[in-house]
Amino acid sequence: MRKGYLPLGNAAWCGGDGVPNITACRICGSGKLHVFLRLGPTPLANSFIKPERIGDPEPSYPLDVCLCNECGLVQLNYVVPPEVMFKDYIYFSSTSATMRGHFAMLASEVLADFAGKGSLVVEIASNDGVLLRNMLGKDVRILGVEPATNIALKANESGVRTLNDFFNSGCARKIRASEGPAKVVIANNVLAHVPDLKDFVTGVSSLLADDGVFIAEFPYLADLYSHLEFDTIYHEHLSYFSLKPIIRLFGQSGMELFDVKKQAVHGGTLRIYAQKKGGPRKASSGKIGGMLDEEKRLGLYGNEAYDKFASDVGTLRAELLALLRGLKKGGKKIAIYGAPAKGNTLLNYCKIGADLVEYAVDRSPYKQNHYTPGTHIMVYGPEKLDESKVDYLLILAWNMADEIMAQQASFKQSGGKFILPVPRPRIA
């Protein structure tokens, strides 16, 4: 085992000898990968633990991040097999009002601008149908593709036709053979999860009609970098995209971007619009060029910026721990509001456990009455806040901070305070 890789508590080390199992960039194949951030052995971010399993060995894996010096793709250098991560998933997009609203707007845009009458709209990683649901009864044929069996089942039960599968070039061929070409293919928050990006884009290209449009959203690296959103790094997110490597990726499969739009969700999201090369839409080259210039200005293609990022992450940890320990010492009680996947990166990296916080609350019934992975903090429903009063709420789902603080207005009115950890710990 590589030095520095010591499993936590009853963690079961599953990272082999800690040597990366990815040595070539997943877009350009280069071996020039600069590792800039090591978050240490970490359990899977969504592997919440049932109380009766708390003593069981807990698998943990390396969580190291590197920059490809050839194409600029930021990526993990260790891949946990997808079937371990996604077969029984607990992130239901529809849990969040913010995401429901965001996808309703995207659905309106797709219907108004891209999907003609009777055309096929395919969404990859369609989750519980949060987006496609908006297109029911709208004279388009919809099909979701969702790898998590439990979530695909929910979607089908709610009337959103969903195929329970991982999307790849083989899956794309099957869909095209049975459904015909797709006028619109959508992939939101999935590109980052894909181990074989080239095969994925080949699949998209083969499924699309010649005048079809591919729309994808992913967390934007420029925002991750600028706002120190290191906690959005976890095993499920294999890639962290800026625009430059995305253009290269699509170019390799005969596709081109014609538009990009920044979105506010998930701490900063980029939406891209692509078509087959030579397709009917004129590229918005000024907009795309402007964004590439901005990425260059931020330093997103060179090692220096990322080394600085890693050092700032270390400072954030020190400041957050000092804040929580100081409050605890002063007799204050702290609970966690929201137990998102990214929260587990932060808790594990900072080693924040039940010694510092009383409990966590989350609105998802799939997390309630479970312990957080690695740090073993019990998650309850939000009603716990009324039963067991605390002075501070640490908001781990900081991208939902406004929504959460509005829901918890009475907590604030009765003297409670919020702690926002990222980009710098602060009390609100």
Ligand SMILES: [Zn+2]
């Ligand atoms: Zn590369």
